Each structure stands twice: as C-alpha cells, then as structure tokens.
Amino acid sequence: MRDSQYHAIIVGGGLVGASLALALSRAGKRVALLEPRPAQCNELEQGWDARIYAVSPANRRFLEGMGAWPGMERIGIIAAMDVCGDAGGRIEFSARDADADALAWIVENRWLQAALWRQLADSEVDCIGDCQAQSLSTTASEARLVLDDGRLLSAELLVGADGANSWVRGQLGLAASVKPYGQSGVVANFTCEKPHGQVARQWFTGDSILAWLPMAGNRISMVWSTSDPQSLLELPPEALADKVAAAGGHQLGAFATLTAAAAFPLRLVQPEAVVAERVALVGDAAHTVHPLAGQGVNLGFQDAAQLAALLQAAPDCGDWMLLRRYQRQRREAVTTMQIGCDSLYRLFHAKLPGLPWLRNTGLSLTNCCSPLKRRFARQAIGY
Numbered sequence: 001m002r003d004s005q006y007h008a009i010i011v012g013g014g015l016v017g018a019s020l021a022l023a024l025s026r027a028g029k030r031v032a033l034l035e036p037r038p039a040q041c042n043e044l045e046q047g048w049d050a051r052i053y054a055v056s057p058a059n060r061r062f063l064e065g066m067g068a069w070p071g072m073e074r075i076g077i078i079a080a081m082d083v084c085g086d087a088g089g090r091i092e093f094s095a096r097d098a099d100a101d102a103l104a105w106i107v108e109n110r111w112l113q114a115a116l117w118r119q120l121a122d123s124e125v126d127c128i129g130d131c132q133a134q135s136l137s138t139t140a141s142e143a144r145l146v147l148d149d150g151r152l153l154s155a156e157l158l159v160g161a162d163g164a165n166s167w168v169r170g171q172l173g174l175a176a177s178v179k180p181y182g183q184s185g186v187v188a189n190f191t192c193e194k195p196h197g198q199v200a201r202q203w204f205t206g207d208s209i210l211a212w213l214p215m216a217g218n219r220i221s222m223v224w225s226t227s228d229p230q231s232l233l234e235l236p237p238e239a240l241a242d243k244v245a246a247a248g249g250h251q252l253g254a255f256a257t258l259t260a261a262a263a264f265p266l267r268l269v270q271p272e273a274v275v276a277e278r279v280a281l282v283g284d285a286a287h288t289v290h291p292l293a294g295q296g297v298n299l300g301f302q303d304a305a306q307l308a309a310l311l312q313a314a315p316d317c318g319d320w321m322l323l324r325r326y327q328r329q330r331r332e333a334v335t336t337m338q339i340g341c342d343s344l345y346r347l348f349h350a351k352l353p354g355l356p357w358l359r360n361t362g363l364s365l366t367n368c369c370s371p372l373k374r375r376f377a378r379q380a381i382g383y
C-alpha cells in the first residue's frame, strides 16, 4: 500500500456498497465502509419486507461466492414470465428457453442486507456508523474524507455507493441528468389463494405497470408503477388486496395484505461520468433505471463485482487507467438497460393513435417466435 490509510473507502453501505466492501476485503484490500444505517441482522423472522429484489443468476453467484446469499426458505423462484400488453398482446417465456433453472430469485431487502452485514461483521472491513462525512477532497495520489467527529480518512480510492442522491457525486461537482418519470413504484406483499406456479406476471395497462413477483409459498410481491400512488397508499389493507387482485384479473384468486404499501419515486439518473480523480461511483449513485425489468440492484452488484475484479491485483486501487477501464466496462450494460427500460416505458405510455395495436401485435408476434423468446430469456438472466 502507498501512504494511504486504506486501499478503498466506500461511502454508503446499501446492498451495492456492502457487497463491494466485502469483495475487496476478500481480495486482501484494507477497506473502510461508512454507513449511518447498518442493517438490522436480528429479528428477521418478524414480518415480511415489502422491498424485494429479483436477483439474477450472475449476482446470486457473486453473493454466494462471498457467503452472502440468504437461506432459501424465504426466497421465491422466477421460473417463467407472463407479460400482458394493454390491448390483448402477450409474451410468455421461461427459464427453459435459456436452458437455466431460474430466470431470477425474489429476495427480501432486509434478508439480503443482513446476509451481507453478517459477513462484514466477520471481515477486516472497518465499518464506521457513528458519524457522517463532512467533506471530500482528492489529490493526484489519494482521496481524503473528513468526518464530522474530526477524523481524517485517506485512501487510494474513494467509492460513492450512496444512492441516487449521491453526496459523493455532489462533492465532486459531477453533473447528472435526472429525469423524473412522474410515477412512483408502490410496493406491498400479499398472500394469494392459488399457487403462483413460480411465474412472474406483469401488465402494461397504458398508464401504469403492475408486476406480481412470486415469493416463497403462496405469496406475491407487487410493484405497481403509477402516477397516482396516493390512491393505493390510502386504501385500508382489505381494499388494497381486493384492488390488486382485481387489477390482475383474479388470476391467483383472492389476496390478503401481508405488508403495508410504500411508494418510491421513479426517475432516470445518468451522471456525465462515473469516475473522477481517485473516485468511482457504483450502484444507484452511478445510474438508476425504471424498475419495470427489476434490474437496478443487479446492475449495481455487477458494478461491484467488476470493480472488485479489476482492483484485485492492482498495486494502486485509484490508478486512473484502471478507473477509466471500469467506466468503459460498465457503460454498455448500463446504457443498454437504461435505454431498453426507458423505451419500453415510453412505448406503453405514448398516446398516439394506432400505437396500442402496434405494441400489442409486436408482443404477440414475438411470442410466436422461439429464437426471439430465447433471446429475451437469456437477456433476463444475463445480468
């Protein structure tokens, strides 16, 4: 190591920052992780978490490789997808189309966080949770972070993993294009009368997008992207369950509400760069996407996995050529996902005459074309 105290300081210990800290530590790097809200690892059995993620096979392998994959008893399997358009269009594809066992696994946020933080507790990572970052500066040879208790931390590299409103990004003066969708993702969990058959169901209704994601047992998790979240949030539990079951044509019978509904504003965030002198951004600090494909945290885990792989044998973690390589490596996957989700969102929200026919016919034609379906399935598991 050079004169710096750490190889890497990571600001933000959400799923992405925590996974990066663990991966770097396993690679023998000296790491500090600054997170004012570390995960609660106890009392997991109490209640279900309405925040869930569809984790891709590649990211399951990344987490499993670090011993940070939660036990399967609370994990749902997506074996197939059934996507309906707003005028009769439909596409169905399954893991078999991609010669895989599952397209993704549905994992509760709290369980995933706890699995990572349990491993962090047994690692050499310095977890700092009792103070806030006050200022950040960089020189050609190191990044320096001043904490509000007066401590000065320095490292070869500082990583911003501090979410869509990234403080690190702001400190660097890195401009970002932020486009609000004018929608929120409303999430809640339900028990359902009929088995979901490990099928994820999604409806593009024209002005909203509803997804039912299969959880363990007869349970589903809903993500309803809507411009009127309040009309769902203010419903009593029974009325919410009835509304959600009805919106999906009662395909799984009657619903009962398992968790209160919560809403998250949706926006597309695209920073002009994700690296600067001695600094890199990962996760939502580096990009956000519409959740219609459930890929936000998957992109973030791949940022962490690929950055950790690049830094593993590096004599200097903040080397500019390495950071440039990280930015180049991630650009295509991130841009493709952002453009893909954004285009799909716009295609199903545009009000042009004839467009509903066109987009629904497109869905149904794709459904009849096996090679295209296999491509969809492979893309679904590819991140």
Ligand SMILES: Cc1cc2nc3c(=O)[nH]c(=O)nc-3n(C[C@H](O)[C@H](O)[C@H](O)COP(=O)(O)OP(=O)(O)OC[C@H]3O[C@@H](n4cnc5c(N)ncnc54)[C@H](O)[C@@H]3O)c2cc1C
Pocket (backbone or CB within 6 Å): 011, 012, 013, 014, 015, 016, 017, 034, 035, 036, 037, 052, 053, 054, 055, 132, 133, 161, 162, 163, 164, 167, 168, 185, 186, 187, 223, 264, 265, 266, 282, 283, 284, 285, 291, 293, 294, 295, 296, 297, 298, 299, 300
């Ligand atoms: C409704 C909805 C549904 C979604 N569903 C899916 C899905 O199914 N699959 C999927 O892959 N993605 C999904 N996403 C996207 C996913 O939630 C995000 O991509 C993911 O949470 C980003 O993780 P992160 O660790 O980068 O950021 P965050 O989860 O935002 O974590 C940032 C962390 O940084 C900390 N922090 C912030 N500021 C500071 C600071 N100044 N100093 C220190 N720490 C700080 C915070 O406390 C927090 O812990 C969904 C998003 C929404 C809105």
